[in-house]
Amino acid sequence: MWQQQELRLAPRSRGFHLITAEVVDGVSGLEAVSIGLLHLQLLHTSASLTLNENADPDVRHDLDAFLRDRIPGDLPYFRHTLEGPDDMPAHVCASLLGTQITLAVCEGRLALGTWQGIWLGEHREHGGARRLIATLQGE
DSSP, X not given: OEXXXXXXXXXXXXXXXXXXXXXXHHSTTGGGOSEEEEEEEEOOSSEEEEEEEXXXXXXXXXXXXXXXXXXXXXXXXXXXXXXXXXXXXXHHHHHHHOSEEEEEXXXXXXXXXTTEXXXXXXXXXXXXXEEEEEEEEEO
């Protein structure tokens, strides 16, 4: 069985946001898959997807702080600046972290570790709504 749908995520502030519940609630048919894969592809170049700890919000804070420190918006060699000082750093963050993840599905649920969650990394100050393509494969 193959299924594909688009999920729309509400606009969020810059930083990392746990979206596991939105993905699980938004993917129809997940509960019917006994074994399979869910591939998520973010349709943007200034945000990212990653799998990381879902329990302590300090992890999300620290990852954002690390990226802001290493990739500030005022680097003098950036040429792509027409869309604002946060745009090129956002592209760099998205390229480093990636815009897609593939997760195992087992008995109708995502096969996540105890402390794992799906995060949206919003790397723009005002990135707007974000779209995901969710492709579910399984039996």
